[in-house]
Amino acid sequence: MRKKTVAADSAKMSPMQALLAALSDDLALPLLQIKSALELLGEDGFNKKTTRSSAEQMLLSAENGLQLVEAYKLTLRINRSVETLAFEPVAVGAVLQDVAHQLTPYAKKYATDLQVDVSGKLTPVLTHQPSLHIAIQILSASLIRAQAAQVQQKRYRLLLGARRGSGSVISTGVYSSIEGLSDKTLRSARSLTGQAHQPLPSLPPGAASGVLIADMLCSSMWQPLRAAAHNGMHGLATAIPVSKQLRFV
Numbered sequence: 001m002r003k004k005t006v007a008a009d010s011a012k013m014s015p016m017q018a019l020l021a022a023l024s025d026d027l028a029l030p031l032l033q034i035k036s037a038l039e040l041l042g043e044d045g046f047n048k049k050t051t052r053s054s055a056e057q058m059l060l061s062a063e064n065g066l067q068l069v070e071a072y073k074l075t076l077r078i079n080r081s082v083e084t085l086a087f088e089p090v091a092v093g094a095v096l097q098d099v100a101h102q103l104t105p106y107a108k109k110y111a112t113d114l115q116v117d118v119s120g121k122l123t124p125v126l127t128h129q130p131s132l133h134i135a136i137q138i139l140s141a142s143l144i145r146a147q148a149a150q151v152q153q154k155r156y157r158l159l160l161g162a163r164r165g166s167g168s169v170i171s172t173g174v175y176s177s178i179e180g181l182s183d184k185t186l187r188s189a190r191s192l193t194g195q196a197h198q199p200l201p202s203l204p205p206g207a208a209s210g211v212l213i214a215d216m217l218c219s220s221m222w223q224p225l226r227a228a229a230h231n232g233m234h235g236l237a238t239a240i241p242v243s244k245q246l247r248f249v
Contacts, residue, residue: 019212026068075217085221099137100116111154135217157177175233178202178203211225224238
């Protein structure tokens with residue numbers, strides 16, 4: 001009986017270990033960015049003007065890496081049932097606005113304009129607010145990097161959107177100019193995590209783990225991410241049921 005329990009625990013942890021492998025690869029990107037910035041500063045003799053600009057870039061890279069780590073830790077706690085999700089009525093529009101505000105300096109680094117589009121007056125959803133916030137945040141940051149690496153433009157646009165779906169649910173997600181994100185690629189990525197160096201081939205290195213962590217957080221709340229469209233843009237979204245406890249007027 002004990003052996004069976006150990007085996008079950010091991011199987012339960014394997015997706016998290018696989019996700020950790022993907023996360024380790026993606027964390028190399030902000031570390032390399034910081035390393036490169038420091039090397040350039042050394043070559044420039046630590047010029048005061050250059051140092052200030054580089055310090056700002058390094059801070060953004062460090063914050064991005066820390067966000068991924070914190071998101072992974074939350075996913076791990078939820079997966080191991082250490083933390084019970086406290087569901088409550090949440091205004092999706094407020095979450096999207098907050099994420100957009102927090103990510104504005106990071107988006108500016110990648111010449112990206114962040115926009116929030118909430119279609120109509122939406123009823124609050126019933127969800128775990130910290131998980132929803134972190135999921136949208138790391139998904140947005142990952143798609144900001146991926147879009148700038150995949151599409152060669154002078155300026156980019158990232159849309160954080162929400163609207164009422166079919167039935168008593170609200171669809172919310174992140175939309176961009178990235179091509180190749182589909183339900184099929186997501187299903188493949190879930191099975192390839194930890195086995196392939198790049199489980200999401202449609203995304204450049206450094207972006208996959210953010211999408212996969214966001215997917216696991218959304219799954220722990222209600223539904224995993226799915227390919228979706230919003231105002232002519234394509235991206236990834238989750239569906240969350242409206243709250244019957246409270247309605248905003």
